[in-house]
Every structure is written in C-alpha cells, then in structure tokens.
Amino acid sequence: METELAQILREEILDHDGNIGADTDLFEIGLDSMAIMQLQLAVEERFSVTIDPADLSRENFQTPEAITRLIKSKQA
Amino acid sequence: MIPATTSDAFLLALESHMRRSGQGAHLSATVIELSGEPDAGTLEATAARLARRHPLLNARLRRGVDFIARWHPGGPDPLPIEIHPAGPLEPLLARLLENPRIDIRAPGPNLELHARPLAPGRWALVLLWPHSLFDAIGIDKLIADLDEADDSPRQDxxxxxxxTGSHGDLWKAAKPMVEEMRSFPTWRIRSLHRHRHPARSPRFEILRFSPEETASIRQRMASTAGELLMLPYFAAIAARATRAVIGLRHAGDEIPVLLSLPVQRTANPARRPLFQNHMVAWSLxxxxxxFGGLGDTTRTLHRKYLxxxxxxxxxxxxxxxxxMERCPSRFYLKPASHYLKGEICTLFHSHTGQFAAASTTLFGQSILDGFHVPSVSDPPGLGIFFSERSDRxxxxxxxxxxxLSAEELQLLKTTLLADLQGEPAGGAPVMKPASSATS
Known part of the structure; x- marks a missing residue:
C-alpha cells in the first residue's frame, strides 16, 4: 500500500523526481492544500475508504506510512 | 512568434473586456520589501540583463489571421526603472497601476521596475507586470531570476x-464543464458590479498581519476547519465577506456566491516555464x-473542491x-456573461501560498516581506487575494x-477580520491588522 501511495504521490500529485519512502516528509516535498485534496480523492477511490474532514491532520498526512495507517484504520 | 497559452487567451479576453469598458490594462504590482537601500547601478544592470535574457519582456500580443493569439518578441530594449523619493508605498502603487508604460498590444516593455525607500534600512522593489504574460508562480521565478548572473537568452x-485533439474530441471532453456552467443560472449570481455605472480606476487595500497575528489566524483555522484545509478556508472567508456586502445592497434576497479560483496546472513549479499563464479557472x-458558520462553509467548499x-x-x-483559444477576445466572455446576466462570477480569489518561497535574498539584501497587488476587472469588481511571506x-x-461604497468597504473588512481573527467575547471590535493602507 505504501509503495502504491508513493507512486500516486510521485506521478499524479506532486510530480516529484526523487524517491518517496515510507517515512518521507510529504510536506517538505510540496504537499500543499490542493495536493491534500487530490490525495484524499485518490485514496478514497483507490482504497475504497472515506476520509472525513476531521481526519485531515498534519499527523495523518505527514508520511506515506502515516497515510497507510489512516487507510487501514478506515478499512478495519 | 510564440503562441499564447490557452490561459493567456483567457487573460487576453479579460484585458480586452477591461479596455473596451474604460478600465485600462490588466496589470499586477508585486512588492518585495528589502533590507538596506536601493542601488541605481544594480537595478539598471538587472533591467538591462533581463531584457537581453528574456525577449518576451519586450513582446506584444496579437491575434493572427487564424485567430490564435501570439507573442511577438521585441528587441532587448532596456526596461523602465525609476527610483522614487522616500514615502509611503500605496500612493505609488496606485499611480503605477493607473498610469503604466506597459501595453501588451504594442512593442515595448512588459515589466517596470520601481524602487521606493520606505524607512532607513528598508526599501520596496515594485515590479509592474501584465497579467497576460505572467502568473504568480511565474513572478516567483522571475524574482529568483533577478539575482542570476547569466544573461544568455533563455526560452522560458x-x-x-x-x-489536445479534434474539435469533436475537445467538445466531448469539455461538455461536463459546459453543463456545470449551464446550472449556474439556477441562482441569480451577483457581484459588486453596478449595472449602468462605468468602471473606474483600480483601488486596493493591503491588510498586513504580524507573525503573531498570522500564528493566531492559523490556529483559528486549525480549530475551526482543520489545519490542512487552507484553500477552502480562505476561499470561504472571501466568499462570506463578499456575500455580506451584497446582502447589504440587496437586503432580503438570497445571495449565492460563484467563486472563480485560479489553480496551477503543474504541481511542481520547476516543471513549468517562467513566462505565460498556466492556470485553470475553477468555478465553484x-x-x-x-452558508453557515465559517467551519461549515469551509467544509462545504472542501466537498465542492473534491x-x-x-x-x-x-x-x-x-x-x-x-x-475557446481561437475565439475573438470580444466574444470570449459572452457565453458566461449571457448565462449570468452580465456577470462573470461573484469575485476573484486566490491564496498563492508562500511568496517567492525559493528566494531569501535579492541583490545581497534580505527579503523582509512580499505580496501582490492585482488589479481586477469589473464585473465582478472585487478580488480578495492572500499570500504569506516570513510567517506574515x-x-x-x-x-x-x-x-464599493465606504460603508460597504468597511463591512467587507469587518467581516473578513472577524472570520480571520475571531470575535472577542463581549462583541468588542476585532484586532486591527498590523498595518492597513488604502490606495
């Protein structure tokens, strides 16, 4: 899931050249308010979960690992 | 010749509308506040180098026989520079926006550089530029380029x-947006445009917040709407303030708000050129x-973005x-204007994020602050634009x-500040921003 997330972020959302690892700080590589919305939509569509506005915190979106945790908690 | 981008063509149509209705050119001023004092020699060398490096800084824009608009580059003529006597910034900005030397239809400069000392050890560099040639990300890149030593020509x-595709393919792809636009007249869209009143000079006011006030605004955003909902939060604030003014003018009416929001096509600024416009207008x-409380409106707008x-x-x-790129400028806005009974949208709004994020110094001097002052067309007659620099x-x-009447301007500001800074207990007036000055 983390690898798929990293690919979505690199190719579809951030247009980023470098490697995106599980612990990459996404805010440092350009995750802004618009990118958050694109990511929310991509996550909802790819992983069949619903992200509530209350889930949109810096803690939940800091790294691919944190986003994976959020998705898994929604799928549980 | 360089073809205009499809976004340039939209901006050209807007400028054409402005010129035909006596509003002049569609320009923006960008203010960069620097430490130290302005140096005439440095500015002259910079202006000469920029002109040699970027042929579009002396280009004119016109449509060809195929109706496609193209930039026609000019020679490396020096760009206008002026060092003004020390004084306040706002009167200078007002004068520059009203009396530019820039005319995108004619050969000549597309960038003016002005310097004004503001206080001992602090001065402002003002860049005046046409909206058809640059957008805010392009200006950020230009600011970084001001400090480059290289003067070799660049095709940026x-x-x-x-x-892409045939007209049939494009029409098929465009149809959902056309259907969306056809749904807008369900509500009577209004702006601050006054029908049968000629549009007049550009006016502006800059509200500047200290780092402490900015931190408090961010904290309020986090507690009201969530720390990551910056775009819908500030758009909701702009919409609510504008709606309050229209509500005052049309008491008892239901007031919808149609936002026109420029969104960059390219997420990574390094992947786009310095020149030309690269935005898509989102109509929400x-x-x-x-409309409910600020938090509710933000969440609703967030859902609309999604x-x-x-x-x-x-x-x-x-x-x-x-x-639409081949559509003559005078007809470009007609469909929207027809559906919306003479309007385009309720207001223009953007939050362009960090101002010149890649630059900390310019000419060896620290960048202390920076912001943009765009002029707007009427209709809609109002734009509310945010940016941040150095936590301000x-x-x-x-x-x-x-x-805007004086009373309406006051209501606009009061509503904005109440949303940004909160209503203190007991209904006392909200804190005034660190500085505010009107043109």
Missing part, C-alpha cells in the same frame, strides 16, 4: 495544457443554503479553454472605484 515559455458555486476533481471538471475546463499573512483587497 511554452504551453502546459494537456488538452456556493448556494445560499451552503466534487470538482471527482467529476474531472478541471480536465473539462482545460478542454473548453483549448476550444497579507491580504490584498482589490476593487474598482465605485464598486
């Missing part, structure tokens, strides 16, 4: 739209029932802009003389 332009409608994305309306809008939020209110 080009189209970024992904919309807030119906009267969508819905716009989910329905692939940005792609549809790009296709529509590609279809700036808000530029831009309107046309006559679109």
């Amino acid at each position: 332009w080009g189209e970024t739209t992904k919309a 409608m807030l119906a009267p029932g969508d 819905d716009f994305l989910r329905r692939k309306l940005p792609t549809a809008m790009e296709a529509l802009m590609k279809l 939020l700036s808000c530029t209110l831009s309107w046309r003389e006559g679109t």
